[in-house]
Amino acid sequence: MFFKKLKDEISKLNDNLEKSNLMELSLVLSNKKEFVKRNLLAGIFRGIGIGVGVTIITAIIIFLLQRIVKLNIPIIGDFIAEIVEIVKSKTNY
Numbered sequence: 001m002f003f004k005k006l007k008d009e010i011s012k013l014n015d016n017l018e019k020s021n022l023m024e025l026s027l028v029l030s031n032k033k034e035f036v037k038r039n040l041l042a043g044i045f046r047g048i049g050i051g052v053g054v055t056i057i058t059a060i061i062i063f064l065l066q067r068i069v070k071l072n073i074p075i076i077g078d079f080i081a082e083i084v085e086i087v088k089s090k091t092n093y
Contacts, residue, residue, distance in 0.1 A: 062087060 028034050065080045
């Protein structure tokens, strides 16, 4: 009875290890060239993603600020107009 349970548990553990691709991961980590290549590509794509994301968010914020300025709210409108002008002057070369 005990050995049957033990055998079943070992079989489940073996199945879980096969599903997790542990062997493939250990092969990648042991191969330095593959490890460097994967991390380099991951870093490049993260950098591109961050750049695109920040650009889109900044454009949306500037668009919303311009809409608020068009509403002609006295105090907020003047303040945001100055911010928009500063951003426009910094981006025009």
